[in-house]
Amino acid sequence: MENFSFYNPTKIEFGKDKEKNIGKYLSAYNIKKVLLVYGSQRVKKDGLFDSVTNSLKENSIEFIEFGGVISNPILGTIQDAIKIAKKENIEAVLSVGGGSVLDSSKTIAVGTLYDGDVWDFFCGKNAIENALPIFDIITLAATGSEMNGYAVVTNEKTKQKLSIWSSCIYPKVSIINPELQKSVSKEYLVYSASDIIAHSIEGYFTAKVQPTYMSRVVESIIKTVIETTEILIENKDDYSARGEFAWAATNALNGTTTVGTKDFSFPNHLIEHSLSALYNVPHGAGLSVVMPAWMKWYYKQNEAQFIRFAKEVFGKNSALEGIEALENWFNKIGTPTRLNQFNLSKENISEIIENLSNQQEFTKEELKEILSNMI
């Protein structure tokens, strides 16, 4: 076990109808005016928007709407929102949507209290010191953003997808109502499953010190995701499976799975961020292509842990059988495992490598080997 500090101040309100109290949760922080950030107009059609705004009105909280955040959220949209938030003297940001909306909201919360360009924080030109308080109603399980201090944004001009972390951008209160997540399409359900598994395995396989207890916790998350995804494909209304899927997603990236570990990295996310920045593929779909390819390339560097994974998660006996079982499972649930499923081919490999030229994790040769496993 390595030394660590653990602190996660986000309050989770989990369950049916919790979003109807959002105004009360904001009032507890004495918030009088929020920026209400969302993605598509879908939130207005399904009644969620009304629930939220009714609760805000009942609690005399003024709100300014900011819709139109897209998947793989882009900097331009966020910069527009920051201008509005500054002009309107917004006191807090309320995100209603999935990870893209929440990551945008976190970035808006940081940018509103900053005089320069918020992208400065993503490229390390400045350190985050402050942010507006952030609240969210998370409508898609996967991101983990509802209980951590990360945000990932794409700069559409430079084609970079980069992240920030700050203790200032842990949401104050996150509402997870599994019922709100059942309108997610089957496609996005399986992409989410892939995303949660990716969050789980990055540290699990790459850490230089990995306590066995943490491995057990990660395996618990992955087994839960596999089990509940299969239930939800059959019956999207299974509340219990929906709830366990959502809570496993939150736990996969709230810091509890990596305490006491040492020097882990996010190689799968690194490569995938390039895929979604270049070709706008859904993040989880990109990850299910990257993971088996990376695992086949990497496993010999930590074979004991890959054998553990094979045994504990799939009841298999070797590292390669475990990787194959995961890939087969991705195929079974219908999330991509090859680049051609995005209409990409060998020809795109050099473009991806070029896009990844600013990272230090891999050499170009190594990337070529990994990417060739995706053909």
Added chain:
Amino acid sequence: MENFSFYNPTKIEFGKDKEKNIGKYLSAYNIKKVLLVYGSQRVKKDGLFDSVTNSLKENSIEFIEFGGVISNPILGTIQDAIKIAKKENIEAVLSVGGGSVLDSSKTIAVGTLYDGDVWDFFCGKNAIENALPIFDIITLAATGSEMNGYAVVTNEKTKQKLSIWSSCIYPKVSIINPELQKSVSKEYLVYSASDIIAHSIEGYFTAKVQPTYMSRVVESIIKTVIETTEILIENKDDYSARGEFAWAATNALNGTTTVGTKDFSFPNHLIEHSLSALYNVPHGAGLSVVMPAWMKWYYKQNEAQFIRFAKEVFGKNSALEGIEALENWFNKIGTPTRLNQFNLSKENISEIIENLSNQQEFTKEELKEILSNMI
């Protein structure tokens, strides 16, 4: 999954030498004067006391010593400390010791801001509204108190062992340095193992709704405790095992294992509290006597979960085999499983039942059945 709220604001500082920064952690809360609560003089002999007070002095924090807290801490001692804390205008309580010292410290923190008798909160005469900030260096892994809002105290006059819970008594910062825990005797190590397992199984077996993910997390804790206890019995200096044991202990009772569950209770603790209130047996030793006895009596009410436990933790196939495996493991590590190991016999059963007459969990007949399994 049931609806839940989850919020755990304790900051954990885990690892080697962390206690040397205690003054810095207190300063971050602008604390200038603390009550330094501890148990025996042992903390002075092993250098811990000097480390702590040096750090306080370096950060210009005044401290008043209050030693002499005993195992199964008693109300009288706490009342004495509250008088001192009031008189000295103490701003925070710093606990240096195990669960008994920390639970006493929490109670002192509550009582110092209350005009009446602090026992009022234990017997439900009043609700906790405020407490001094609490900090701790936990020297024994078991209690979980370092990351929750519980405290358990014995009223030596009424022979009642009761608990309080309040969001006000989560420690602000808890220091867990596994190295400080290696001076714990082999006896107390195995009692601690029993205690952690008891914390883990109460909800696991009694909840009316138990998400599978939560079962997996509990099993991860129990498997880790079993594995690391065996390592530590062989080699008390194994830092890695000591660290995993400590962190599993914290997680067993920090609220993460029971989210989304419904209506669980603490039957084993209920019965054990009577044993330690009447005969002053070590809490963990009492629990390893109570658990197999209670499990044999209870398992048919939730047999599927007992079969799950048998399979996942011990690789056994039936509920009774799982219970037997746990009892055998307790015998193997040397924590008691029968009342006669406390020099108690059949003759004491009526006394224990009498002591438990104020609870609603069991009838007298049921208690008789459970207690007869301890003979």
